[in-house]
Amino acid sequence: xxxxxxxxxxxxxxxxxxxxxxxxxxxxxxxxxxxxxxxxxxxxxxxxxxxxxxxxxxxxxxxxxxxxxxxxxxxxxxxxxxxxxxxxxxxxxxxxxxxxxxxxxxxxxxx
Amino acid sequence: xxxxxxxxxxxxxxxxxxxxxxxxxxxxxxxxxxxxxxxxxxxxxxxxxxxxxxxxxxxxxxxxxxxxxxxxxxxxxxxxxxxxxxxxxxxxxxxxxxxxxxxxxxxxxxxxx
Numbered sequence: 001x002x003x004x005x006x007x008x009x010x011x012x013x014x015x016x017x018x019x020x021x022x023x024x025x026x027x028x029x030x031x032x033x034x035x036x037x038x039x040x041x042x043x044x045x046x047x048x049x050x051x052x053x054x055x056x057x058x059x060x061x062x063x064x065x066x067x068x069x070x071x072x073x074x075x076x077x078x079x080x081x082x083x084x085x086x087x088x089x090x091x092x093x094x095x096x097x098x099x100x101x102x103x104x105x106x107x108x109x110x111x
Numbered sequence: 112x113x114x115x116x117x118x119x120x121x122x123x124x125x126x127x128x129x130x131x132x133x134x135x136x137x138x139x140x141x142x143x144x145x146x147x148x149x150x151x152x153x154x155x156x157x158x159x160x161x162x163x164x165x166x167x168x169x170x171x172x173x174x175x176x177x178x179x180x181x182x183x184x185x186x187x188x189x190x191x192x193x194x195x196x197x198x199x200x201x202x203x204x205x206x207x208x209x210x211x212x213x214x215x216x217x218x219x220x221x222x223x224x
Contacts, residue, residue, distance in 0.1 A: 042217070044201070044213075046213070097210055098209060099156070101154040103153045104153070
C-alpha cells in the first residue's frame with residue numbers, strides 16, 4: 001500500500017464547476033499536510049498547507065480528517081488555468097522529518 | 112532572486128557513464144534536497160542536506176552521491192548510470208527543512224540508454 005494515495009484522474013470538468021480531490025495517508029503519526037500544484041513538465045509549487053481546522057484560500061478549501069486519515073482539496077468556480085496535477089503531501093517524523101508525496105491527481109478544466 | 116536553478120535541463124547518458132546534476136539556490140536556505148519523479152509515482156527523496164557539510168540519505172539513495180560544501184550548492188552525482196535512473200530530477204530548498212514550503216528547481220530530465 002502506498003503511504004500517500006491519490007486517484008490519478010483525470011478529472012475532466014467544465015469551467016465554473018466545483019471539483020474535489022481526496023488523498024489518504026497510511027501513517028497516523030503524520031504531522032503536517034500540504035497540497036502542491038504541478039503544471040505539465042514543470043516543477044511542483046506549494047498551493048496550500050492543510051490545517052487541522054481546515055483552511056480556505058480564495059476558491060480553494062483544504063480539509064483534514066485525522067480519524068479517517070484523509071485530506072481533501074475543493075476547488076470552486078474552476079478556471080481553465082486550474083488545469084494541472086495536484087500533489088498531496090504528508091510529513092512525519094522518523095529519524096528526521098520526511099515528506100511523502102502522492103503521485104498526483106490530474107485536473108482538466110474545459111471551456 | 113533566481114530561486115533554485117538546475118543544470119542541465121536535459122541529459123542523455125549511456126549505461127555506465129557518470130555525471131553530476133547541478134543545483135544552486137540564492138535564498139540562503141539551509142535545507143536542500145534531491146527528488147526523482149517517475150510516472151505513476153510520487154516524488155521520492157534521494158538525499159538531503161540540513162546545512163553546509165551535512166548530508167543524509169533519503170528513501171532511494173543507491174547509485175547517487177551528494178556533497179554540500181557551500182550553503183548555495185548541492186550537486187547530485189550519478190556514479191555509474193543505469194536505465195533505472197531514467198527520471199526527472201528535482202532539487203528543492205527550504206528555510207527550515209521538511210516542515211516548510213519546498214521551493215523546487217525546474218528539473219533535469221535524464222535518459223539513460
